[in-house]
Amino acid sequence: MENLCDALIDEILSRLPLKSAVMCKSISKRFNTLISAPQFVNKLTLRKSSILHCSYDSPTKYNFNVALYPDEETGFSVKQLPHPMNRILAYCNGLLLLRRSKQSVLVLNPVTKRSQVIEHQQFPGEALGLAVEPIASSLQQYKVVYTYEYRKDVYRFRIFSSDTMSSKTSMTELSCIGSKFYDSALPVYSHGSLHWLRNCGDIVAFDVEKEVARIIKLPTDFPLPFTYAKSRFGELKGLVTLISTSGEEILVWILNDNKKDEWVDKTRITNVIDWEWPIRIPIFYDGEILVLHQRQRGDEGELRMYDIVADKWRKFGIRILSISWSRLNISDLTIYKVPRHLKF
Numbered sequence: 001m002e003n004l005c006d007a008l009i010d011e012i013l014s015r016l017p018l019k020s021a022v023m024c025k026s027i028s029k030r031f032n033t034l035i036s037a038p039q040f041v042n043k044l045t046l047r048k049s050s051i052l053h054c055s056y057d058s059p060t061k062y063n064f065n066v067a068l069y070p071d072e073e074t075g076f077s078v079k080q081l082p083h084p085m086n087r088i089l090a091y092c093n094g095l096l097l098l099r100r101s102k103q104s105v106l107v108l109n110p111v112t113k114r115s116q117v118i119e120h121q122q123f124p125g126e127a128l129g130l131a132v133e134p135i136a137s138s139l140q141q142y143k144v145v146y147t148y149e150y151r152k153d154v155y156r157f158r159i160f161s162s163d164t165m166s167s168k169t170s171m172t173e174l175s176c177i178g179s180k181f182y183d184s185a186l187p188v189y190s191h192g193s194l195h196w197l198r199n200c201g202d203i204v205a206f207d208v209e210k211e212v213a214r215i216i217k218l219p220t221d222f223p224l225p226f227t228y229a230k231s232r233f234g235e236l237k238g239l240v241t242l243i244s245t246s247g248e249e250i251l252v253w254i255l256n257d258n259k260k261d262e263w264v265d266k267t268r269i270t271n272v273i274d275w276e277w278p279i280r281i282p283i284f285y286d287g288e289i290l291v292l293h294q295r296q297r298g299d300e301g302e303l304r305m306y307d308i309v310a311d312k313w314r315k316f317g318i319r320i321l322s323i324s325w326s327r328l329n330i331s332d333l334t335i336y337k338v339p340r341h342l343k344f
Contacts (some may be wrong), residue, residue: 089128
């Protein structure tokens, strides 16, 4: 082992069960340093994580725990969330925000199944966001933010805090051209701000702590209109991310500078298989792995994973429509990475 380079030892250790990897810290100072490094922890978490794949409108009926690195090519298990929710509203750092009724929403940890009901009267045209800051204790602090058009071309924000278990209306008002929020793009929490994508082709950003709001324009070369079948609005390592699969290439942009609203062309994938498929939904991306749901119109479709470093595609081996697909629409799918160590 002494002759092996750090990179190879790191790769070997990352394939061990979590408990075994921690025990290896006592082997030597070198092993302790490697295992204690933040990048190793992130890598181990990713390998021991899975994708929570749930119906957009019926999360209690269709939930799949799909391993990012399954032991068997076709292996996956069916899970169910414990509450009769009817819509997923947001996701942040392992927690889900779901619509419970017209009078309430619910914050849920799908791993521990612990939850918190928040009373909230639903308003037409509103958008909700979830901001979670992980802390060392067994609980997590979070805030739920509601934004709505208070009057023509003026938006307001209302904030619920888990610290006080109460809501307040922010004094902040955002003046801009009125537009509906894009229903199929869940809000993104990045650098202390919540981001909502709008139909008009821009983003409403709200700093949760400073209570400052602004408008962010999309990249000038991003293909509009934003469509769920060939686009994704998400987050990568704390940065707002946009993905387009509408052409012969798959393109990824990240908001590299929040202050200057600077978008950077992060990834360009030219090794695209079956690029002529009319529906190629990007449903997961972490900078190393891209997962697509590909299907022809009327076809069952399939999940494919692309390893960016290795430049290789792999089929998940899941026949999507074989699981009561007649009850779902293609726009009803959402995927989240759920680290198994999360607490709530």
